[in-house]
Amino acid sequence: MTLRTTLDFLLHDWLDTLSLTSRERFTDHNRETFDAVLDTCERIAREKYAPFNRLIDVQEPHFDGDKVVLPQATQDAHDAFVASGMLSAAQDYALGGMQLPYTVELAANAFFSCASVGISAALLTGGNANLLMAHGTELQKEVFAKNEFAGRWAGTMCLSEPQAGSSLSDITTRAVPDTGSSTPWEQDPLGARYRLKGNKMWISAGDHELTENIVHLVLAKIPDADGKLVPGTKGISLFIVPKKLVDTQGQLTGVRNDVALAGLNHKLGWRGTTNCLLNFGEGKFSVDAQAGGPWGGGAGAIGYLVGQPGKGLQCMFHMMNEARIGVGMAATMLGMAGYYAALDYAQNRPQGRPITGNGKDPAQPQTRIIEHADVKRMLLAQKAYCEGALALELYCARLVDEQHTGNPAEVADARLLLEVLLPIAKSWPSEWCLEANSLAIQVHGGYGYTRDFPVEQYWRDNRLNMIHEGTHGIQAMDLLGRKVLMDEGKGLKLLSHRIMATVHRASGIPALALHAKALGRTLQDVGEATQQAWSTGVPTDALANAVPYMQAFGHTVLAWIWLDVAACALDNDPAQSEVSTQGHVGCARYFFHYELPKTKAWLAVVQSRDMTCATFPSEAF
Numbered sequence: 165m166t167l168r169t170t171l172d173f174l175l176h177d178w179l180d181t182l183s184l185t186s187r188e189r190f191t192d193h194n195r196e197t198f199d200a201v202l203d204t205c206e207r208i209a210r211e212k213y214a215p216f217n218r219l220i221d222v223q224e225p226h227f228d229g230d231k232v233v234l235p236q237a238t239q240d241a242h243d244a245f246v247a248s249g250m251l252s253a254a255q256d257y258a259l260g261g262m263q264l265p266y267t268v269e270l271a272a273n274a275f276f277s278c279a280s281v282g283i284s285a286a287l288l289t290g291g292n293a294n295l296l297m298a299h300g301t302e303l304q305k306e307v308f309a310k311n312e313f314a315g316r317w318a319g320t321m322c323l324s325e326p327q328a329g330s331s332l333s334d335i336t337t338r339a340v341p342d343t344g345s346s347t348p349w350e351q352d353p354l355g356a357r358y359r360l361k362g363n364k365m366w367i368s369a370g371d372h373e374l375t376e377n378i379v380h381l382v383l384a385k386i387p388d389a390d391g392k393l394v395p396g397t398k399g400i401s402l403f404i405v406p407k408k409l410v411d412t413q414g415q416l417t418g419v420r421n422d423v424a425l426a427g428l429n430h431k432l433g434w435r436g437t438t439n440c441l442l443n444f445g446e447g448k449f450s451v452d453a454q455a456g457g458p459w460g461g462g463a464g465a466i467g468y469l470v471g472q473p474g475k476g477l478q479c480m481f482h483m484m485n486e487a488r489i490g491v492g493m494a495a496t497m498l499g500m501a502g503y504y505a506a507l508d509y510a511q512n513r514p515q516g517r518p519i520t521g522n523g524k525d526p527a528q529p530q531t532r533i534i535e536h537a538d539v540k541r542m543l544l545a546q547k548a549y550c551e552g553a554l555a556l557e558l559y560c561a562r563l564v565d566e567q568h569t570g571n572p573a574e575v576a577d578a579r580l581l582l583e584v585l586l587p588i589a590k591s592w593p594s595e596w597c598l599e600a601n602s603l604a605i606q607v608h609g610g611y612g613y614t615r616d617f618p619v620e621q622y623w624r625d626n627r628l629n630m631i632h633e634g635t636h637g638i639q640a641m642d643l644l645g646r647k648v649l650m651d652e653g654k655g656l657k658l659l660s661h662r663i664m665a666t667v668h669r670a671s672g673i674p675a676l677a678l679h680a681k682a683l684g685r686t687l688q689d690v691g692e693a694t695q696q697a698w699s700t701g702v703p704t705d706a707l708a709n710a711v712p713y714m715q716a717f718g719h720t721v722l723a724w725i726w727l728d729v730a731a732c733a734l735d736n737d738p739a740q741s742e743v744s745t746q747g748h749v750g751c752a753r754y755f756f757h758y759e760l761p762k763t764k765a766w767l768a769v770v771q772s773r774d775m776t777c778a779t780f781p782s783e784a785f
Contacts, residue, residue, distance in 0.1 A: 165744055167278060167500065168206060171271050173744065174555050178732045179562050184265045187569045198268050204248055205272040212241040213279035220283050220436030221621050225372070227428060232371045232438055241283050242374045245276065246315030251290055255297075259313055266568075267561040270493060274554070277497035281625055282436030288368060288487065292319025292381055295483040296404070299471045303353055307414045308379050308404055317377040321483055322364040322405075322442065329366070330638050332383065332477065333396045337362025337444060339384040339403060339467060352468065353412050358403060359464025360384050361445035363426065370440030371407075371425045377416065378407040380423065381483065382444065382467060383476050402476030403467030405444065409451070422465040424448035433624035487633045488590035489560055495629040496553040499597025502604035502622040503546040509608055509617070510534035510543060533607070541758075542607050546600040548751040548759070552722045553593035555729055560589045580655035581662070584647045585721065587639040592718035594629035595636065601626050640710035643717060645703060648694055656694070663687055663724045670731050675740075675749060679730075679756040683723050686760060689767050690720050696771040708778040709770045716766035723760045726752040 175181045181198065184190045216237035223235045245251070253269040255261025276284060293312035296304055311317040328334035339358040341349045349357045360382060364370075371378070385399040393399060409419040426441040445464035471479045514530035533539045563585070566578035601623040605612035612619045630636050648656045663683065670680035693713065697706040730752035737745040769776075 165747060167275070167504075168202065169744065170551055170554065171202065171274065173733075173748075174558050174729075175267065175271055177736060178555065178729055179267065179558060181265060181267050181562070184267070184565060184569070189263055189569050190265055192263065193265075198264075201250075201253070201262070201264065201268060201272050202275075205250065205275045208241075208244045208248055209275035209279035212237075212244045213276055213283050216241065216283060217280035217436075218615075218618065218621065220280065222435075224430065224435045225428060225438045227425060231373050232425065232428070234372060234374065234436075234438070238283055238436060239374055241280075242315075245284065251293075251315050252313035255313055259297075259310060261313065265561075266564045267558055270489070270561040271558060274493060274497050277494045278501050280436070281494050281498055282434045284437070288321055288483075289315075289317075289319040291483045291486045291490070292321065292379060294486060295381065295479060296470065298482050299402075299479045300404075301355060303412060304355055304404065304468065304470065307354065307410060307412065308406075311377070311414050312379060316375060317379055317406075318369060318372070318375040319379045320367055320370055320381065321480065321487070322367050322370075322380050322382040323480065324366045325363055326365045326441070330635055332400065335362070335383060335385065335400065336393065337364065337382065337384040338393060339386050339401060340464070342464075342466065354410075355404065355468030355470065358384075358386075358467050358469060359445060360403060360405060360467045361464045363446075364442045364444065366429065367440045367442050368434075369438055370442050372438050376408075377410065380405040380407065380442070381470070381480070383480060384467070386473055397477050399474055400476045401473050402470040402479045404470055405465050405467040409466060419451060420449045422447065422449045422451055422463070431628065433621070433626065433628055484633060485586055488586055489557060489564075491629050491632045492553065492560075492589040492591075492593045493557045494632075495593035495597045495626055496550055496557055498622050498626040498629075499546065499550040499553065499593065499600035502601040502619050502626075503543070503550050505617065505619050505622070506546060506604035506607040507534075507543060509611075510539055539607060542603040544751065544754045545758070546603050547747070548726070548755050549593075549596040549600045551751060552726050552729075552755065553597055555725045556585075556589060556592065556722065559725065560585055577658055580651065580658050583650060584643075584655040584659050587643040587647060587714065588718045588721050590633060591630075591636055591639040591714060592722065594626070594632070595715075595718075598623070598626045598630065636714075637711060640714035641707050644694070644697060644710045644713045645707055649698075656691075659721075660687060660691065663720075666724055666728045666731065670727050673731060673734055675734060676727060676730055676752070679723075679727055679752060682756055682760060683720070683727055686720050686723065686763050689763065690717060693767040693770040697773065700773070704778065705773045705775075708773065708775055712766040713770045716763040716770070719759055719763050719766075723755055726755045 182195055185193050219237055220235055225232050225234050249262060250273060252259055252261040253264045254266050257263055289312050293309040296309040312319050323332060325335050325337065337360060339360045342357040342359045343349050362384060382403045382405045383400050384403055385393045386401050388394055405423060406421055407423050409417045409421050411417055422445050424443045424446060426443045429439040431439060447463060451466060510533050513533050515533050516531060516536060517524045517528050518531055560582060563578040563582045566574045570578060604619040605623060608617055608619055611617050667680045667684045670676040730749045733745045733748035740746050740749060
């Protein structure tokens with residue numbers, strides 16, 4: 165099966181995406197418009213992205229002393245993506261959007277990630293603009309978000325600092341009111357105007373020349389009345405800090421804001437995307453000294469407050485949650501790209517001979533390695549990991565559409581389900597599709613370890629996703645420490661009801677009945693482990709094994725996904741006459757035989773509240 169046929173099945177047979185067209189927002193769409201969007205993205209990815217995936221890995225971005233230099237292929241791919249309209253695909257017609265369901269938008273963008281995940285600097289632009297649409301003022305939407313949707317400007321998210329990666333409560337970037345202007349700082353049309361000073365690290369697409377401006381969304385702390393930073397997250401606010409200052413019409417003023425590139429990070433993978441250390445308000449570009457500068461006042465980069473002071477983290481989570489689905493999809497597509505490469509290699513590489521009753525006959529011709537059981541095992545694992553992860557990401561996207569366009573009951577359920585599933589949507593593909601990339605290398609043998617074949621690059625690119633947008637450990641603590649407990653466990657109960665609905669349905673299908681029984685038992689184990697983890701009421705007891713809990717939880721969710729997908733395939737083709745149905749049912753069988761049993765070992769340490777790791781003496785290392 166190709167990526168396109170897999171997407172078509174998941175979108176239309178499994179998720180029934182066409183049913184969304186009965187809702188007012190999507191009434192202009194039908195199967196033809198959805199297919200046209202997928203066709204366009206598939207073509208652009210094939211022509212502008214895939215041929216240059218190795219090029220952008222070798223020709224890394226570099227700073228020439230004046231600007232960041234990228235290969236021309238990156239500019240061409242970016243321009244083609246912008247021209248496709250996909251930056252604003254899900255937005256209102258009034259914003260130049262297509263009012264596409266987010267499910268279709270995510271599926272269409274999958275082609276770009278599969279073709280070359282590192283080539284696109286538009287990674288965060290859409291999320292940046294969507295945040296401003298949710299939390300910005302009307303003028304901020306008009307000036308900043310619309311120009312980002314149009315592709316004229318790019319966007320970033322600036323959270324981490326050199327001394328504060330995942331621990332945002334420890335950031336030290338500060339923002340003070342810009343009181344030195346003739347325009348009162350709190351009455352600036354673009355938003356209450358502040359001056360920012362500090363350093364931000366790991367900023368994807370933080371500097372480049374692909375667009376005429378870059379809109380940074382920066383987390384910073386506003387000092388208290390004594391000029392001190394408030395400890396923790398309470399004082400964190402969110403600011404728009406453009407690379408180049410603009411007027412209320414969205415036109416560049418000719419004044420460079422005091423945002424300076426301090427260095428490019430050189431990573432294991434994603435080498436085609438700039439990753440930056442940025443200095444805000446360090447004086448390299450003095451806004452005050454530049455002729456024609458519209459504002460005076462103290463030194464520092466100019467930023468405009470988004471939302472309320474002290475509420476920046478809540479605003480930023482709007483973008484972070486969207487980014488986590490994006491990271492999960494990127495990890496999925498990198499795994500998928502490796503799987504397709506390994507499948508092609510296995511189908512064409514002759515090596516070894518079949519074992520017969522008399523052993524191997526050296527006079528017989530070599531067999532393709534895809535005929536060997538262990539190679540089939542590795543390919544089947546990759547297929548199960550990647551196609552299962554793709555179904556999970558699209559299911560989460562469908563929940564986003566329910567949140568935006570469903571009836572009140574559907575909206576409430578979608579919100580709760582999405583809260584519980586987001587840590588899995590980000591973490592599970594980033595772990596198991598990375599494993600798929602490792603297996604793709606193994607299928608290639610020694611060749612897989614060379615740069616003559618693409619699978620080593622896919623692995624390098626994918627290794628970042630376990631860190632991207634909240635590390636594995638943070639996602640695990642979020643899941644066990646917050647998500648399964650929130651609203652008195654309503655989200656977990658709702659997910660359990662959905663899973664059991666599939667269990668009951670599949671119990672009546674002979675090919676899936678045993679799988680359904682196994683999933684029901686595992687779901688019960690997860691529930692008991694959740695209770696046991698929190699039985700003492702002490703967070704350190706519960707969270708000591710948060711990662712094994714998340715691994716078991718994730719495998720349970722994926723087993724549910726595969727059972728549901730297989731049931732849908734058998735509904736369409738009970739006799740399994742189509743190879744696609746055989747693929748879906750075979751993947752489900754693999755997952756239940758080889759993967760789901762792993763949950764017992766993971767849950768055992770959770771249920772016993774094993775403290776081996778937590779209490780191991782630091783000195784003993």
